[in-house]
Amino acid sequence: KAGVTQTPRYLIKTRGQQVTLSCSPISGHRSVSWYQQTPGQGLQFLFEYFSETQRNKGNFPGRFSGRQFSNSRSEMNVSTLELGDSALYLCASSQDRGSTDTQYFGPGTRLTVL
Amino acid sequence: AQSVSQHNHHVILSEAASLELGCNYSYGGTVNLFWYVQYPGQHLQLLLKYFSGDPLVKGIKGFEAEFIKSKFSFNLRKPSVQWSDTAEYFCAPPQTGGFKTIFGAGTRLFVKA
Numbered sequence: 096k097a098g099v100t101q102t103p104r105y106l107i108k109t110r111g112q113q114v115t116l117s118c119s120p121i122s123g124h125r126s127v128s129w130y131q132q133t134p135g136q137g138l139q140f141l142f143e144y145f146s147e148t149q150r151n152k153g154n155f156p157g158r159f160s161g162r163q164f165s166n167s168r169s170e171m172n173v174s175t176l177e178l179g180d181s182a183l184y185l186c187a188s189s190q191d192r193g194s195t196d197t198q199y200f201g202p203g204t205r206l207t208v209l
Numbered sequence: 210a211q212s213v214s215q216h217n218h219h220v221i222l223s224e225a226a227s228l229e230l231g232c233n234y235s236y237g238g239t240v241n242l243f244w245y246v247q248y249p250g251q252h253l254q255l256l257l258k259y260f261s262g263d264p265l266v267k268g269i270k271g272f273e274a275e276f277i278k279s280k281f282s283f284n285l286r287k288p289s290v291q292w293s294d295t296a297e298y299f300c301a302p303p304q305t306g307g308f309k310t311i312f313g314a315g316t317r318l319f320v321k322a
Contacts, residue, residue: 137299143310187253197258
């Protein structure tokens with residue numbers, strides 16, 4: 096089975112722009128979660144989607160949004176980029192996102208905001 | 210609020226030394242605990258997980274973790290580390306509130322050859 100894929104792998108944007116990141120989960124996985132990873136804050140949960148519905152959201156401003164399509168692929172959007180949004184954005188998929196499910200992570204998208 | 214604490218942020222060991230990374234969490238309900246590892250240049254991946262039963266859990270590459278309910282701890286151990294264990298290790302305690310995962314701050318382990 097192919098793993099979780101994320102595109103693009105690297106992205107450079109300037110302040111004020113917006114960006115869309117894409118995640119394709121492992122085939123058969125219905126849950127997709129997004130995380131922001133930075134050296135200072137570690138791994139922080141952004142949101143989780145299951146069957147096209149957002150089931151939970153972390154403590155991020157409304158500039159961060161996401162969606163999930165019927166094929167379980169997910170996109171994350173960040174509007175009005177700020178310098179502090181520079182981070183590695185990770186996507187993880189799992190079969191049913193129960194509390195015992197293992198999450199399978201993608202390689203991440205490295206976003207740099209100038 | 211749910212929280213997790215990883216005591217060691219940076220650990221440097223020589224090969225063959227023993228390893229123990231601490232993880233404490235605050236939660237009183239059903240316990241499902243995970244350790245994830247991120248090797249340099251690789252994806253974050255599962256190291257081991259505990260749901261129930263024997264509190265001593267064995268994972269990949271010789272790692273194990275012990276769940277001690279009375280101490281709210283799930284420490285990661287390896288008797289003899291190798292240079293290839295150089296990585297960042299994340300503890301992920303119970304998930305509550307509708308599938309919201311909290312990860313610890315991570316511990317960067319560097320093993321000297």
